[in-house]
Amino acid sequence: MARRKKIYExxxxxxxxxxxxxxxxxxxxxxxxxxxxxxxxxxDGKGVLNNRLSEFFMTGLNAIGVPTHFIRRLNMREQLVRQxxxxxxxxxxxxxxxxxxxxxxxxEEGTQLPRPIVEFYYKDDRLGDPLVAxxxxxxxxxxxxxDLDDMVALxxxxxxxxxxxxxxxxxxxxxxxxxxxxxxxxDFQRLVVADEISPDSCRLWDIETGRHLDKDVFRRDLxxxxxxxxxxxxxxxxxxTNVTHSGKPRLIN
Ligand code: C5P
Numbered sequence: 319m320a321r322r323k324k325i326y327e328x329x330x331x332x333x334x335x336x337x338x339x340x341x342x343x344x345x346x347x348x349x350x351x352x353x354x355x356x357x358x359x360x361x362d363g364k365g366v367l368n369n370r371l372s373e374f375f376m377t378g379l380n381a382i383g384v385p386t387h388f389i390r391r392l393n394m395r396e397q398l399v400r401q402x403x404x405x406x407x408x409x410x411x412x413x414x415x416x417x418x419x420x421x422x423x424x425x426e427e428g429t430q431l432p433r434p435i436v437e438f439y440y441k442d443d444r445l446g447d448p449l450v451a452x453x454x455x456x457x458x459x460x461x462x463x464x465d466l467d468d469m470v471a472l473x474x475x476x477x478x479x480x481x482x483x484x485x486x487x488x489x490x491x492x493x494x495x496x497x498x499x500x501x502x503x504x505d506f507q508r509l510v511v512a513d514e515i516s517p518d519s520c521r522l523w524d525i526e527t528g529r530h531l532d533k534d535v536f537r538r539d540l541x542x543x544x545x546x547x548x549x550x551x552x553x554x555x556x557x558x559t560n561v562t563h564s565g566k567p568r569l570i571n
Contacts, residue, residue: 330349345365348365407440517531
């Protein structure tokens with residue numbers, strides 16, 4: 319069988335040419351990186367968990383009419399997605415202060431924000447993904463004013479959905495990052511949620527105990543990352559309740 323054409327390899331995922339034009343296969347690796355890849359580890363089972371969790375969130379978003387690139391999961395590590403033109407901005411939504419916001423503004427982690435705050439970071443590893451203002455985005459042509467309005471609306475809908483889903487299983491959605499792509503339909507473009515939604519790109523805190531159930535476990539050396547992700551998956555019903563991370567995660571369909 320001919321080898322598939324690799325389109326792009328990132329820190330945690332690989333994109334391959336899909337079976338039909340306009341599709342890609344997104345493969346989830348076990349690699350974890352932080353601080354612009356200064357810290358790196360391979361975490362057994364992370365790719366499997368993120369593939370399944372991202373499927374869960376994207377399917378839910380599609381079901382409530384929030385468009386995403388997700389088509390279907392193919393196997394343990396791969397999903398079929400629509401090929402989109404990624405807008406070079408990371409869109410971060412914050413409900414509580416944490417991470418870089420806490421550092422920048424001297425806010426104690428966990429402080430509730432007066433309302434969800436949407437921020438844009440320019441995707442450039444060389445520059446360490448700097449925070450940018452709408453002025454920069456429009457002046458440099460990364461997105462138009464209309465795109466920006468649509469991106470904020472999309473990000474807030476994702477926030478409402480994810481916050482509710484997580485709250486229902488006793489988890490606080492502190493913040494998250496999404497990437498947004500342009501899906502071309504003839505001369506018209508639609509903005510859709512792309513990339514992944516997983517504990518790699520969210521801050522998730524247990525409401526009762528404050529336990530971190532996201533990539534901060536790796537960034538800050540707080541314990542076993544796969545255990546934390548398995549806990550999220552178990553609560554969401556993505557993994558059977560008796561799964562612990564003593565072996566490989568088992569999937570239910
Ligand atoms: O580090 P910071 O506080 O700005 O991160 C905000 C949110 O965006 C966190 O949930 C983090 O996991 C996510 N993020 C990400 N990828 C990045 C930067 C931040 O997923 N490159």
